[in-house]
Amino acid sequence: MKNLYKLLLKAYGSVGKWWPGTSEEIIVTAVLTQNTNWKNVERALENIYKNKTKENLLEYLYELPIGYLSELIKPAGFFNLKARRLKNLLSFLKEYDFELSKIKRLKNLREKLLKINGIGKETADSILLYALEIPVFVVDAYTKRLLKRMYNINLSDYDSVQNLFYENYPKNVKLFQELHGLIVEHSKAVCRKNPICSECKISDNCKKSI
Incomplete structure (x- = not known):
């Protein structure tokens, strides 16, 4: 899953901080x-x-x-x-x-x-x-679903999923903000509960463990 950020960034472009507002x-x-x-x-x-x-x-x-x-x-x-x-x-x-x-x-x-x-x-x-811009990774249902489908990583525990990202990525505020945002954007666009794999831009890298 070390390649997830690069794959999503190439597919969707930069989303920056992603979460809007002050x-x-x-x-x-x-x-x-x-x-x-x-x-x-x-x-x-x-x-x-x-x-x-x-x-x-x-x-x-x-x-x-x-x-x-x-x-x-x-x-x-x-x-x-x-x-x-x-x-x-x-x-x-x-x-x-x-x-x-x-x-x-x-x-x-x-x-x-x-x-x-x-x-x-x-x-x-x-x-x-x-x-507060503290480097912690936000885990949501989209994250768990994407890990299962793309990498056959089936973890339900929040901390276990979060630690997986800490093991694979440096603790960096901008990286974590953007990576989380990209996961949400991808999940809303195609990797839905009923996925639209035919329109997925990173399907070649997916194990499709649905």
Whole structure:
């Protein structure tokens, strides 16, 4: 799987950082994107900005009544649950005055994030990689599916998949951001639940273990 990045890069070109938005927006959308599509996340974010009254996005959302926050993020689905999860995360960030440069330097930051109710490994790692630019690899369902099909690597455990990338690639923020983005783009385009192998640009390198 050492060739995966080069194959996808050649097929799709550079996607750069991939996850859009400021660091503050990424922290919020990392929670909102759970179990929904990106268009719904964008609609929720638009609602937030239509009503935003403070310059600091995180501070503004922290101070909102949870019922009002739920209404604003309604397009993202599971809005009551996500509002609670977002509030839990914001309460943690408030302990450090929402200063991301300070938060980034915390020891065992990943472990601290994972202790927050509603913040799982994928969400925590998305925040670390894209918002705080710490070199951790984000694993999602697309990643596991692609590894199985292309390399006959059938791992379901998050940490095992993540460690596989650490063993095969240098820990580099830009590389991990782009590689994760390329995997998602490829999976959405052709390597779907029902794959479109006839349109796949890297099918010659795939074991097709479907």
